[in-house]
Each structure stands twice: as structure tokens, then as C-alpha cells.
Amino acid sequence: MILNYLIIPNNNFFIKKKYTIVILHGLFGNKKSLYVMGKFLNKNLKYRIILIDIRNHGLSPYHKKMNYRYLSKDVLDTLNFLNIKKNIIIIGHSMGGKIAMNISQFMLFDNIKTIIILDIAPVKYQYYNKNILFALEQVYKTKNLIRKDVFNIMKLFIKNKFIINTLLKTFIDGKWEFNFPILKNQYKKILDWNLVPKWEGKIFFLKGEQSNYINKIYYKDIFFQFPNAKIYNIPNSGHLLHIENTKLVFNLILKLCYK
Incomplete structure (x- = not known):
């Protein structure tokens, strides 16, 4: 499956770049x-993004299957379509981090320069946030909402405003810009x-200090x-570490891309 993508810079894609950075978002997110x-x-790097x-x-495209083998193959199909096959840095947050880790088994070792994982571990998680799913479903079932309405619904179930505002970025033209029924079914x-x-x-793991997604029990x-692997603890942050401690996270990723 060829996925939708955004290229930075968009005006000189065909100019040869030393490296390409592939960035993969988390669940309920999008390329932006x-x-x-x-x-x-x-x-700062002048690499293609x-x-x-x-x-x-x-x-x-929408598809009813969401296991990591399919998700990884989609990314590889898209990179092959763009003729990007080596000198790749992969950055993934949450679900995107799991995709990045899974891709490692399908690409030639020398073709991946670095993998950077934001607050997720290569494990099966037993828990999930029912409040987020319930809030998303209430919005999905309600018609003719504006963003203010969505915010007011979601704050009844979600206390963290960082999470609400992040999710609101994918509420476009009165609806979620993701297939909620499939994602709920495949959760x-x-x-x-x-x-x-x-x-x-x-491979580098960045852990939000207040997050349980990279718990010490997962280190093994x-x-x-x-x-x-190397693990970095990001202070004053949770699962959305790139939003809650932006300067530190961005500068650390910049440093890791040079390594």
C-alpha cells in the first residue's frame, strides 16, 4: 500500500541528500x-524529511487490518515508490515507534543509519486508555460539531489538555481524520x-519521565x-514528550541524528 506523505523541503526532492529522515506518527495522529x-x-541538518x-x-487508504507486519510493509512500499532505499533515519512516536522497530527486520542492516523511538517499548501492552477511546467515540457519533464542542466533550473524559489539543489537530471539517471504527476494532x-x-x-529510546510506556521492567x-540500544530519560514529560519538553527532545534528536 502506498501511503500519503509530505516531503520537506517540497521544492527539491530530487536533489541528492546525504540522509533521509522518515517520521512516523502515533495512534490517532497524522503526518502533521x-x-x-x-x-x-x-x-538544522539539511536532510530530506x-x-x-x-x-x-x-x-x-483505509484497510481493516492493522498488525505491524502490514504497517511496516506500507512504509517500505512508500519508500520504494519514492526510490528511497538506503541512508535512512527512522523516527517513530508510540505506534509509529513500534512500526520503526518492526521495519528493522525487513531492511538490509546497512540501509538504516539510526532508529529513534519516542516513548514506546517492543512489548505487548496489557492496558489501554478507555477514557480516550470513549471520548473519541462520543465525538464520532455526534454530528455537526465544531472544535469547541469537541473540546468540551473530550474534557469530560480526558484530564490532560496536552492530549486533548493533540487529538483536536486531527478533527478536520467536522470529523476525525482517521477511521475510528477500524482503529477501535483493531486496538x-x-x-x-x-x-x-x-x-x-x-537505536535510541527516549522515555517520558512521567510515562509508563517505557517502564524499567521493559528494559530487558x-x-x-x-x-x-541506549535509553534517555526526558524530564518533565509524559507520553507526549516532544510536546511537553520540546526544546530538549528536538535538540537530543538532532544530536542523535549526527551520531
Whole structure:
């Protein structure tokens, strides 16, 4: 499946670049969720940036299956379509991080320079946030809403305004810019994980200090699958670490891209 994508800079795609950075958003996001990060990295590194809408998100095609093998293949199909096959840096947040890790088993080792994971571990999660799903469903079922209405509905179920405002970015023209019924149906697949073969390339995990997504009990799973992994703790942040501590996260990612 060829996914919808956004390229930075959009005016000189065919000029040869040293590296290409592929940025993968999290669940209920879209290619613009990490756009500010993409602009920052392009400005400072002069690398080509590809921001991608994962299937069932943004303007990418819808499909009822959402396991990580399919999601990884979609990204690889899109990169092949763009003739991007080597010198790749992959950055993924949450679900996008799981896709990035899963891609490691399908690409030649030397073709990936670096993988950077934002607040997710290579494990199967047993819990999920029922409040977020319930809030999204209430909005999905209600017609003729404006953004203010959506905010008022969601704040009844979600206390974190960072989360609400992030989700609101995907409420476009009176509806969610993702396929809520499919994502709800496939939610357990998104929480799931199958072990990947050991990948000994450069991979960095950025953990939100107040987040449980990279709990210390998951460190053994990280190092078993990615023996050369390094983990960085980001203070004053939770799962949305790139929003809650933007300057530190962006500058650290910039540094890691140079390594």
C-alpha cells in the first residue's frame, strides 16, 4: 500500500541528500503531528524529511487490518515508490515507534543509519486508555460539531489538555481524520507485539519521565531485541514528550541524528 506523505523541503526532492529522515506518527495522529519536528530537523541538518500518514490515518487508504507486519510493509512500499532505499533515519512516536522497530527486520542492516523511538517499548501492552477511546467515540457519533464542542466533550473524559489539543489537530471539517471504527476494532493489534530478530544497529529510546510506556521492567525486552540500544530519560514529560519538553527532545534528536 502506498501511503500519503509530505516531503520537506517540497521544492527539491530530487536533489541528492546525504540522509533521509522518515517520521512516523502515533495512534490517532497524522503526518502533521510531528511536522514541527520535521521542519526543525530539516533546517538544522539539511536532510530530506518524509512525514507519513499511517494506514487508516490522515489521507492514507483505509484497510481493516492493522498488525505491524502490514504497517511496516506500507512504509517500505512508500519508500520504494519514492526510490528511497538506503541512508535512512527512522523516527517513530508510540505506534509509529513500534512500526520503526518492526521495519528493522525487513531492511538490509546497512540501509538504516539510526532508529529513534519516542516513548514506546517492543512489548505487548496489557492496558489501554478507555477514557480516550470513549471520548473519541462520543465525538464520532455526534454530528455537526465544531472544535469547541469537541473540546468540551473530550474534557469530560480526558484530564490532560496536552492530549486533548493533540487529538483536536486531527478533527478536520467536522470529523476525525482517521477511521475510528477500524482503529477501535483493531486496538488490541496495535497494543500487540511479536518479537523481532536481534538488530544490532544504532537505536535510541527516549522515555517520558512521567510515562509508563517505557517502564524499567521493559528494559530487558529492549536489550534482548536491540542489544546496542541506549535509553534517555526526558524530564518533565509524559507520553507526549516532544510536546511537553520540546526544546530538549528536538535538540537530543538532532544530536542523535549526527551520531
